[in-house]
Amino acid sequence: MAKPWATFGVDLHLEPTGGGVRRGLTDALREAVRTGRLAPGTRLPSSRALAADLGIARNTVADAYADLVAEGWLTARQGSATRVAERTVVPPTGTPPRPRAPGRPTHNLVPGTPDLASxxxxxxxxxxxxxxxxxxxxxxxxxxxxxxxxxxxxxxxxxxxxxxxxxxxxxxxxxxxxxxxxxxxxxxxxxxxxxxxxxxxxxxxxxxxxxxxxxxxxxxxxxxxxxxxxxxxxxxxxxxxxxxxxxxxxxxxxxxxxxxxxxxxxxxxxxxxxxxxxxxxxxxxxxxxxxxxxxxxxxxxxxxxxxxxxxxxxxxxxxxxxxxxxxxxxxxxxxxxxxxxxxxxxxxxxxxGAYDRHVRAARLRYRRRRDALVAELARRAPRVHATGIAAGLHVVLRLPPGTEQSALRAAAWQGLAVHGLHRYQHPEAGVERRDALVVGYGTPPDHAWSTALEALCAVLPE
Incomplete structure (x- = not known):
């Protein structure tokens, strides 16, 4: 028969050490919070559950929790679980700095991903x-x-x-x-x-x-x-x-x-x-x-x-x-x-049949985007020619010779993620260089498509 302590609460690994049960438990909890092993906001087991897990008196756990709340390491509210307090975690000495995540572009027209919002x-x-x-x-x-x-x-x-x-x-x-x-x-x-x-x-x-x-x-x-x-x-x-x-x-x-x-x-x-x-x-x-x-x-x-x-x-x-x-x-x-x-x-x-219905609906949505893209290009960038438009979720925009890099720089300035055709050319390919952008019109969600299209047209040569 399962012991009662095995069926309730949340698991928490602690190894109390030092003089006295209460002091050992308090020190172990404080160290886990201080080093960041227990992250801010982490929910702790109830005093009853932790006491059963450790085989100690419930009052001992409650007193340890109270000490750490008073010190600011934990927070507790009536009727709510005890949690690790929000605070800046100081990493251990010698920990390498965490690399900064690259900023997300304002508009994403990189090919290869469908409209995930749909x-x-x-x-x-x-x-x-x-x-x-x-x-x-x-x-x-x-x-x-x-x-x-x-x-x-x-x-x-x-x-x-x-x-x-x-x-x-x-x-x-x-x-x-x-x-x-x-x-x-x-x-x-x-x-x-x-x-x-x-x-x-x-x-x-x-x-x-x-x-x-x-x-x-x-x-x-x-x-x-x-x-x-x-x-x-x-x-x-x-x-x-x-x-x-x-x-x-x-x-x-x-x-x-x-x-x-x-x-x-x-x-x-x-x-x-x-x-x-x-x-x-x-x-x-x-x-x-x-x-x-x-x-x-x-x-x-x-x-x-x-x-x-x-x-x-x-x-x-x-x-x-x-x-x-x-x-x-x-x-x-x-x-x-x-x-x-x-x-x-x-x-x-x-x-x-749900897959077929989804594909048909997506096909109509992407076709409307493609049509809007082609129409806007004809109006605002007549020197840019769209190719490969009969299928798929992307289009190749042929640019005037020598303009691919300047278009990519303008796109980066606008916060627009888009790739040049040269990125997809095999390094040993003996093909004539073509200046072009590869635009994934299937990538943005519906609500962001019109602004992404506007940003794209703003970086194209007129």
Whole structure:
């Protein structure tokens, strides 16, 4: 039978020392507060609970609390818990100074994040309740390293219907976002003896760095007005592409080039990694089907909820060729890296149709923002040309030659966070320099969009 002291109160680690129980307790509490181990505002256990935990008289604890209240270390009010008093905590000698957090920009137009204020909280909570109510108790145990079967099944159905992916739940692995999935694939490629991975001339350095950390060299492919050119794919071991919506340039890989990539993979045995990061968001064209649908045996389809819902969910997936699962599981360490409840919630969100409804509503909201951006540019900055506007959550603004850096300086002065195109160019890419800004119009919340757009137009050359 559990002892009464084990079932109430809050835990507090103390080691009273010195002469006398009361003095030892008082000194231990004072030292914990003085050094900052007990932060200002921390709620302390009741005198009854702490006395039971320490095996001492309740009056002893009450007297120690009273002494420290009188000294100003603690605060206590009738009917309220005893708490650590608000005060400046002096760090121990030798503690390095805490670095100052960088100031937040007034407006954020950095691409890569959706409007987090529009996350469907009520619908997600509803799905979470249904998922938790119907989940077997085994769902709270250590899980399948591939991910929950409910989510893998729901993803197989959705991806087949909406993205043209040829998916089987047995070939889907749930991961903690695309970067996690890419790290796993990099480890598998290196274990196979791979040395080089072809990448696009424009992309994210975090992805190139992940591959480099796995011991793989990234080699950029040529880029022209038709997008990435796979003509120089030769003896590389794999290729990383964003074929449905090139990041950040915004184009779609031409069907002839899509076919050429698949033909290269079949001929050489190379692996194609398809980053389908925002395939749900298109406005002026029909959706482009996944490259994986052309050859599931050589293409890894990678997706994520980071753009459609929120990156903080840390939920992504890999649709793997049949022979690759065991190697990826080995790289993953045989553990399930994503919380079961979040996986079950996303599965319910997909199956119930809530995900489709959310995407459609978000698509309309982002299209209106894009239209407002294009219209304002035509009115106030006619020398700036918007490209890559048919899909996604960002746009590339082509600037007059030599004006990118001055635009970035003006943006910083305005408190506007925005990136230049040069930031996304591979250091070995042999492409002509283009002056441009990459604007994430999906990032601000609705209430801040109009002022962010105004700040953007103020820094552009007229």
């Amino acid at each position: 996350f469907p909280r009520a619908q997600w909570l509803k799905a979470a309740r249904r998922a938790l109510a119907t989940a077997p108790y085994q769902a709270l145990d250590y899980g399948d390293p591939r991910g929950r079967i409910e989510l893998r099944t729901a993803l197989a159905g959705y991806l087949s219907r909406a993205r043209g992916v040829r998916a089987d739940p047995e070939h889907i692995l749930v991961c903690a976002g695309f970067s996690h999935g890419l790290r796993l694939l990099g480890a598998v490629l290196r274990a196979r003896g791979a040395r080089t991975v072809a990448v696009e001339s424009y992309g994210l350095d975090v992805h190139w760095n992940l591959l480099a950390a796995a011991g793989l060299r990234t080699v950029p492919l040529p880029f022209d007005e038709r997008g990435t050119d796979p003509g120089e794919l030769t003896d590389q071991d794999a290729v990383l592409l964003t074929p449905a919506h090139q990041f950040p340039m915004g184009g779609t890989l031409h069907r002839d080039r899509r076919a050429a990539v698949v033909e290269w993979a079949r001929r050489t045995g190379g692996l194609v990694v398809e980053d389908d990061y925002d395939g749900e968001f298109r406005y002026d064209r029909q959706p482009v089907g996944a490259l994986q649908g052309l050859d599931p045996d050589h293409v890894v389809h990678a997706g994520t909820a980071s753009k459609s819902l929120a990156p903080g969910l840390r939920l992504g997936w890999l649709v793997l060729p049949p022979g690759l699962m065991e190697e990826v599981l080995a790289a993953k360490g045989g553990i399930d890296s994503c919380g079961s409840l979040d996986q079950l919630t996303l599965a319910e969100f997909l199956v119930s």
